[in-house]
Amino acid sequence: MTKLKYLRHSILIACFLNLIFALTHWAGIASDHLLIATNYGLSALIILMVLLNTIVLTHHPTIMLPQRQQIWLINFAALLIAFLTEWL
Numbered sequence: 001m002t003k004l005k006y007l008r009h010s011i012l013i014a015c016f017l018n019l020i021f022a023l024t025h026w027a028g029i030a031s032d033h034l035l036i037a038t039n040y041g042l043s044a045l046i047i048l049m050v051l052l053n054t055i056v057l058t059h060h061p062t063i064m065l066p067q068r069q070q071i072w073l074i075n076f077a078a079l080l081i082a083f084l085t086e087w088l
Contacts, residue, residue, distance in 0.1 A: 015081045018042045022085040046082040
């Protein structure tokens with residue numbers, strides 16, 4: 001259960017960093033190609049972590065519904081952030 005908690009924290013930290021990278025690129029503060037590649041790589045990492053989180057969640061039927069709903073919301077928000085930062 002603690003591994004699932006660490007995975008959720010990793011997803012939240014990666015989303016925060018992805019937003020920081022995307023906002024600095026959009027604002028024109030940093031327009032380096034390395035920053036863009038890092039943003040794409042971080043988005044791909046977020047998507048992989050969400051998939052891993054979903055797989056782990058399906059194999060733990062003992063997790064209560066409120067905690068499952070919290071994980072679903074985090075996964076949805078993380079996917080939304082990952083796709084929007086890549087698309088925009």
